[in-house]
Amino acid sequence: MAGDGIVDGPEHTEAETRWVAPEKQELHWENWGKQHALYDARSGETHLLAEQTARVLQQLVACPGTAREVMEALCSESGECCDEQSLEHSARLLRQLHNVGLIEKADT
Amino acid sequence: MNLAELPGEALARRLEGKGILLQTGPFTVRIHSRVEGFTQQFRRFYASFPVVSEPAIADFHVRLIMPGGIRRRWRPQVLLLLDGQEVFLPYPLSHAFPLFEWGLNWAIAMQAHQYLMLHSAAVETAGKVMLLPAWPGSGKSTLCAALVSRGWRLFSDEFGLVRIDDGLLVPLPRPTPLKNKSIDVIREFAPGLEFGPAFHGTRKGTVAHLRTPDASVAQAHITAPPGWLVFPRYQAGVPLSLKPIARPQAFLKLANNSFNYQLLGLHGFQAVTRLVRHCDCYILSYSDLDEAIIKLNQLTDT
Amino acid sequence: MMANRKNGYRGTGILLTALREPGRMMGFEPGEWDLLLRVARHTRLLGRLAVIVDEAGEMEQLPASVRDHFKAARVFVTHYQRTARWEINRILAALEGDDVPLVLLKGGAYILAGLPPSRGRLLSDVDLLVPRELLDSFEQTLLAHGWESVKLEEYDQRYYRTWMHELPPLSHPERGLEVDIHHTISPLTSRLNPDPEKLFRDSISLADKRLRVLQPVDMVLHSAVHLFHDGEFINGLRDLVDLADLFQHFGKHADFWEKLVGRARSQGLLRPLFYALRYTKRLLAAELPDSVVAAAGEGAPSGPILRLMDNLIEAVMIPEHPDFPRRRRAAAQWLLYVRSHWLRMPPGMLLQHLARKKIMRWRQRKTIARTSAQGSR
Known part of the structure; x- marks a missing residue:
């Protein structure tokens, strides 16, 4: 079982990296309020995700994009305003999702 | 038929021969044993369990044997075979019953993925x-x-x-x-x-x-x-x-x-x-x- | 037929019967099922039978306990196939777009190319063919992404690298599946010497363009080399089933057969092709064109050797009764192992290697017995 608290590696993700998520039917969700369990049918792994991480992933499933695009989509959805800090935050969550094999860089 | 309905002699003969088909929950287990002392304990603990009549499909095949060789003399042992395979080291002969119990648990855990x-x-x-x-x-x-x-x-x-x-x-x-x-x-x-x-x-x-x-x-x-x-x-x-x-x-x-x-x-x-x-x-x-x-x-x- | 000898069901021709004529399973008595399930599990073919029955739509007519065994067997198959697919996915992710021609071999190829041998097939490792000049950098890439060399004694490491056609296996500690990286399909020192360049050149890309498989004739020839020249007959019958499936599947195209013999000849692989044809026909009743069998006869060994092989192959392929193991099988397995190394190594090294192997196996057995006893509850 892989948690979502894994610290990312030293590499720096360029802002222009486009991220893609697996096909929707590969991901099976169980939702308990602010906690989510996610079964990835490709890897057979189960991940426990916090609310924010789950939203980032769900946004990517709906539409691949860069950290900025993901953040803007989530902000417009929730009506929050975006700043550099939230951009950094979403970039970090994306790196974490990448580290556990849930998302990939596009065109690789 | 329950195990208890089988006379002691008949049970021992069956265990030594083609084996007993014991029903435990959803599983049928074929048990063979030529081990002294096991029959009696087995009978005591499984008296009320159903015996499946032949012919039947067994889910597990458990066999208790006493390995030969020189050790047999000074330290008698018992060996458990699961479907013909040795999976554990031998146990002291007097521990045949707990070995059987552990062995069967192990077999179930390894196989019953339905x-x-x-x-x-x-x-x-x-x-x-x-x-x-x-x-x-x-x-x-x-x-x-x-x-x-x-x-x-x-x-x-x-x-x-x-x-x-x-x-x-x-x-x-x-x-x-x-x-x-x-x-x-x-x-x-x-x-x-x-x-x-x-x-x-x-x-x-x-x-x-x-x-x-x-x-x-x-x-x-x-x-x-x-x-x-x-x-x-x-x-x-x-x-x-x-x-x-x-x-x-x-x-x-x-x-x-x-x-x-x-x-x-x-x-x-x-x-x-x-x-x-x-x-x-x-x-x-x-x-x-x-x-x-x-x-x-x-x-x-x- | 050698499979239906008198000891028939007492012995274990029953599995060959089920594989050759799956319809016969529907008429099996409980005692026959009991034996078939055990023997199929030992030979890692239980999942295969489950899929055959399922495909025929006959699962519901089987006794409930048989259905349960088949269900459990399919759980294993699904798990291992998913694990293999994911391992390949992770390898591609590690390459990050680097253009390394990765040719999948054996189980991994059957599964990702959706070929018939993948039905119900278990696999315990992923085999890849990589051009020799890219071997080192590919290995480095995987090591940099967390794969580790599977712990082998130093002797084995040297043996793999020097004499075998592969790197010592790698595995990722989070996943544990072994990745075997080959640069040709038979050992460097083997008397067989197929040209790996040709294999790459004629390989075929899959829907995912980063992955390739051997072209049909090469896939068959590789499967044959692996079965008859690698010395591991542990999954012998399963590997023979692979071959029978491939013959049946590719054989629908007339030019396959023509090309097969030609390719075997030009790659110097007529001997393994001869064996593949001979034993899929004898044991699994594969339907093969007479002309092909005749043409491959060129690869046959001399009469006495052939009779010996017939005996050995029969002894290792026809599974033994779990309650009545035959010493003959173990002996045959050992002889075939020795033979494969004879084919593979200069004779001086052979004796040295076999002696080491025996000692290490013996040590290993002791450790396994110890750990499994400790792990029990």
């Missing part, structure tokens, strides 16, 4: 099952034996067998092995229970088995839905507490407790999330058995 298998005791009351998932040392068997002595139906002391298709629990009643101090704890708690001999110096220390209640054996074909998930934690001196736990936590604990969660893939995920969804989930910390049983009875009465 179920989600939890490492859990399971007991039923009022048509619903309480699962007590725990790794060794947490007092699961003791608690299970205590509840059964107070009228709960024994599903299993070792396996929570969850059917994948409908999420129902499947009984697998077998003798309950108690270890070390819990033997005396249960003797004191429920003086009427029938214990087998104590086996000293096993890998788990001293082990003594409780006979399976006849009623549990007779109802071994009756499945039931899960009602409660209680993670027991025995710790000397702690005050009793029964704390509800959040579903994500229960999910994690249960998935980690399963023998085959990973192997079952999506079916495992669905089975565990379904259990967590349908059960009230608690952690039980206890040191006094009486208090714990009262508490659990209250929980299920309400």
